[in-house]
Amino acid sequence: MNIRFNQKVFCSLFFLALCFAVSAFSQSDPKGERRVTGTYALTNATVITSPGKSISGATVLIKNGLIEGIGSDIKIPSEAQVITMDSLFIYPGFIDGAGNTGINKPAEPERPANFDPSYPPDEIAGITPWRNVLDYFDSKSTQVQDWRKVGFTVSQIIPDGGMLPGKSSIVTFGGKESSNILAQNTSLHARFRSSGGGRGMYPGTQMGMMAKFRDLYKNAELSEKHHTLFASTSGISRPEVNKTLEAFFPVLNKKIPITFEVSNDLEIRRVLSLKNENGFRLILVNVADVEHVIKEIKEANAQVLLGLKLPNDKTASTNLEDLSDEMKARTQKIKDAYQKVLKQASSLESAGIPFGFTTIGANPNEMYKNIRLMIQNGLSEDAALAALTINTANILGIQRFTGTIEKGKLANMVIMTGPIFTEESQVKHVIADGYIFDYELKKKSGNGGAGENGKAPNIVGIWEYTSDTPAGSSGGIMEIKKEGEHLKGVISYDDPAGNGKATSEMKNISLSGSNLTFTFNVAAAGMSLEVSVNGDVNANQFSGNMSLTEYGSFPLNATKRPNQSNQ
Template identity: 55%
Template sequence: MRKTLLKASVMSIMMGGFFGLQTTFGQSDPSGKKPITSTYAITNATVFANPSSEGSKATVLIKDGVIKGVGNNLTLPAEAKIIAGDSLFIYPGFIDGASNAGIIKQEPPKRPDNFVSSNPPDEIAGITPWKSAIDQFDISSSQVDDLRKMGFTLTQIIPDGGMLSGKTALVVLGEKNSTNLIKENVALNASLNGARGMYPGTTVGVMAKFRDVYKNTQLTKERQATFASNTGISRPELTPTYMGMMDVIDGKIPVIFNVENDLEVRRALSLQKELGFQLILSGLKEYDNVIDLIKSSGTRVLIQLSVPDDKAIKAQKDDTDESVKAQYARVKEAYDKAIAQAAKLEKAGVAFAFTTSGAKTNDLMKSLRTMIEAGLSEKAALAALTTNPASILGVSRFAGSIETGKMANLVISTGPIFQEESQIKHVVVDGNIFDYEIKEKKKNGANGNGNGSVSIVGTWDYNSQTPAGSSGGKFVISKDGSSYSGTITYQDPSGSGQATSPLKDISLSGSTLSFSFDVNAGGMNLTVSVSGDVSGNSMDGSMNITDFGSFPISATLNPTLIANK
């Protein structure tokens, strides 16, 4: 699918931030990719070794991908490259409990000529427990760069597919010339989503099919044991599905069930209680009503690192009738309930972690700060990014905290990590240092409404640089009262010249302009999100498109084509 979209020139409209490695390399290395040293000392930084740490000044010494020391009186080897950390803050590298970053979308298998929708082959029905996420993973994907830029260093990647898409894998988000694989066959990825136009096509059908596969695998295992120890016994049929399910039956790996709401949580827990497999719930978005159930079951939980969009709430007007005000109140109540859920999990004593699957990478830190403002403690937030996922994934021995002997995975920021003004300057992954550009934050003089020092109203000429080359066009923003509207032109993915799409969710927060628009690419509807920093008549930022990551965009406001303010 990805190659098809590339050929259709979708890449020419994909824009967003991309930051590369900026390490000093040896002059004798003709490839220019071999670092001079693998030993680094980040000196006199404020180090938060774990979520309970208050933060203290210390030096962190790393060598060959391992933390060799943390303290104030370390003896630094001569080959160590010194990084002055006096104004920097160091945290353990973030761990993503479940992610599809870098996973290449799979083409659906072709249906056979004798296809029967009531009894399709397992692969066509989305039942492929033998597949592995590592076979679909591309470390060079811009999605990986985007996630790493947010501080994530280690992730459980989940395969693309249907109700039983295959086995997850644990990888570090490190250098492109490494396999980055820590462990295959970590869990079996499952969902309650059925196949289209065939069995199992409903949630009830998926549950029935899961039972069927599970129990037939148990039966196959028993028959296999009988066949191995007796003569005159018919050979059991060892299908890829049953063989792929064996580790779940044997209790060697859990099933990571993707569930969004309280009803799906109940259904997954019901299957677990009935069949007895290990369970991890992942992707939770609406779970307020089942927090007590989750706690009592002792199930491990990965909640989605996202919150509902608040643009509709911010756009509410005072001069409306009572019925509209009542509707506004219900929307606000639902929003407040959603953003407070993580805090309720903490209060209930449920040690949860985060999953970025299904979340917008550019909004991850904003979502986290929103949860904190709604009552989640910073300690619990950091634990959900570090020690909790390390425990859930069974990697606490070498990840999740800053300790001597652990993997050198670090997040280095310009200030306390959850403060809005703070920016991530370095991310250390497996001992490799990735450097990121620090931009001076500018503040708008009038609450971001376009009346202060930042103006977004007018016609903008934009340009982007993507792997498919340079492309450009215009977007026009106008203002009516407190609301913005606009359009954007871009190269039509079908190759028929320029296309136009209306801008949605236009917002100016401080000096940050953001909006989105929809694109149809070969019958596939894609939503593209743009965010950039405005300074004078220029904007620099990124455009993100789901499943493709992000690429740089810059724009200039044409002073001769200013729209009415």
């Protein structure tokens, strides 16, 4: 993985102790070495060609990485290799409207000797709209593997950085590095975020960033007019070359939109005011708190990408009976806010706003669970599937290539064991850009995922976990206790500073059937990394993986110490 920041610092982080081997993933062909370069026939499947449209007992014919035909009466050529899909369900491959999968952060520039924080150079201020995200994309990143494993086949990747970090591109998660690019410079990305040294430096506040954006946009308009006049009229002085302003030109003529990250309704209003003033095409990214701005979004004709990350529901599930009146009021307020987040998707659907999804900040292991929560809170299954597929294709302007299963489109598909949003359904195959990826299915216990005798497994006790890394084997202890209705725990790990073992609180411990999830934080080199753990418990064994959103996920296995059943 080509990390662009200080390699020594990075290696001193948690991965030095727990840099798990990607090869331990439980999948039979995770590298997708098989390319559909000839003719293949996927037979006897239930094919969902688009939301609300399906064909039973159908065949999908693929030739040279493209869909050649779909139907129940397809004539299979003699040269086709037939792959039987008995009882499987085929869906269009999922599309990430904006993601940082596989993206490395550019190195921070050095400040000049005469640095003036009130008028910093663009690059130091986080204003780098000329950057191409592909220069920082690692197609072999484990993040790509993680998101492809849950069904994503295409992503608009966005650059990392400050207020204007650069231009996005659209890539597939299937082809080799030289051929996985669908489109370059597809949007100019923006966010209310200063550069790494933004404190005390202009523009360091949201109001400062709005003023700076207005200034750049108006100067870009003047610069573009000057360039146009110079190209068509004699006697005009030669325009100054300014790569920051020139990066805005495709936005000015509406060839590309601005994708703008927002985190609450106030930021949405501020971005919409910039759009209404200047008239650029806008995609709101990682939208939250839409309840009071739906009318404004519709009036501005802005497009929407909703975040797949949901807040933790630990407080939302708290029993109010034993709490004081003051704590009841506080807890109820948190519960109400949580329910509003879960209903955002259904609110957009009810308002007739077709939205897509963004994976920014989300964990692939929680994706299906989060979408099911949205469905339980009013989102229709057809709208959920549309947000994963055709809606996002339309928002990105790639509907001619992907988003549905149709003749002539890319062979991007997710093949599942059952209907997509049922809890027991699993991904069996993913076809991305004609490359086939096969995944081993998790074994079911036969009692709905519960433990012995249909009961949830007892996770209380001391667990010894291990991980095999390229540098050897490492591990630690997980100690889980029950206090009232809640689970609490502590996990030990190899201290990144080299001082033996360190410990951290296990947070958000949740057991659903046999699925155990929790998070913990690791402090290293002045940074705090949140680690998510997700896996299945079978008797006294745990098998799962550990995920860091920015770096991918890696396998973790644990065994419960004997004689722990009464803890």
